[in-house]
Amino acid sequence: MRSFTHINARTLDEAIELLRKYRGRAVLNAGGTDLLSALKGEYLSRYPETVINLKSISGLDYVSEDGGLLRIGALAKLSDIVRSPLVSSGYRVLAEAARSVASPQIRNAATIGGNLCQDIRCWYYRYPRHIGGPVQCARKGSGPCLAVRGDNRYHAIMNSRKCFAVCPSDTAVALAVLDAQVHVSGPEGDRAIAVTDFFGPLANALRSNEIVRKIEVPKVSVSAVQTFLKFTVREPIDFAVVSVASVITREEGVCTDARIALGAVAPGPVRASKAEEMLKGERIDEEMAAQAAEQALAGARPLSKNAYKIEIAKTLVKRAILR
Ligand SMILES: Cc1cc2nc3c(=O)[nH]c(=O)nc-3n(C[C@H](O)[C@H](O)[C@H](O)COP(=O)(O)OP(=O)(O)OC[C@H]3O[C@@H](n4cnc5c(N)ncnc54)[C@H](O)[C@@H]3O)c2cc1C
Ligand code: SF4
Secondary structure (H helix, E strand, C coil), X not given: CCCCEEEECCCHHHHHXXXXXXCCCEEEECXXXXXXXXXXXXCCCCCCCEEEECCCCCXXXXXXXXXXXXXXXXXXXHHHHHHCHHHHHHCHHHHHHHHCCCCHHHHHHCEHHHHHHCCCCCCCCCCCHHHCCCCCCHHHCCCCCHHHHCCCCCCCCCXXXXXXXXXXXXXXXHHHHCCCEEEEEECCEEEEEEHHHCECXXXXXXXXXXXXXXXXXXXXXXXXXXXXEEECCCCCCXXXXXXXXXXXXXXXXEEEEEEEEEECCCCCCEECHHHHHHHCCCECCHHHHHHHHHHHCCCCCCCCCCCHHHHHHHHHHHHHHHC
């Protein structure tokens, strides 16, 4: 790893001011579980001169509920979310998604802000310097997307252009189905972004010098069934090939509300809005669930080696609806 200056920020405003001062030559560090591998691998276009530590800011690691909202500070660790009685009782889909991330050691360090802002996992993008990288591609601003003609088995099957990497964050999928908002602060002040709008094909929605401050989640009906399902190649410690989160409410067997989100299929979590509409007002059975699953994947446009993801996604959607 190359050397860099390390600064412990004391406040969010100080961190924003430092980002502004270093003009693209500084990066933020929260749990460091993703950032440190980028620094070790030296695969980014620009090596940072300065690392700004966010963990030295106190009071940003809360998980609390008030006014009908769950509030999670950006520095709350994934293990705090897994262990929170508030989350596991009222927002179970988020607890399940957080529990599915990596290993206990990583969840004890990784923060929710870092989980949402972590970099993509495309193997061309992450090709490390010590074995011949870095590799240039569309996302790095030079040349085509290498995955289109290359090995794209874990890449996107929908909503992509220029870059076909998928969003690797499991918590993002749960937060999408919970209609969560990501609250950010920057030199221009504070703003809230729907989690489904937070991810784009080439980068997330953070503007220059903005930092994720907190996540807010509206309360979920107590009668809703919340589910997170994740298909991985390896059983422990693996990223999703496809994941599905759902929140389904039934009254006397009839679906009154349905929310479904797909993960690892696109640059961000994708709400299956048409499938959700199909279910509302209907009695849910095998056939209905299968039709909704077909609808959820109707917009899929696979690359040369990843059409298999469509069948996995349909199966997970169906299972989530029927749970
Ligand atoms: C072996 C392994 C397995 C994994 N498996 C999974 C998995 O199954 N599912 C999954 O979702 N993830 C998985 N991950 C990724 C892991 O969840 C992320 O590394 C972690 O969540 C990042 O959080 P962090 O706090 O450590 O972020 P950091 O590494 O500190 O930061 C990550 C990025 O986010 C930026 N950042 C951090 N906080 C903020 C903020 N508040 N505002 C703006 N930018 C910020 C940083 O600048 C950096 O670019 C895995 C990682 C490893 C190493
Ligand atoms: S999917 Fe293509 S453009 Fe995106 S990071 Fe990978 S190689 Fe680069």
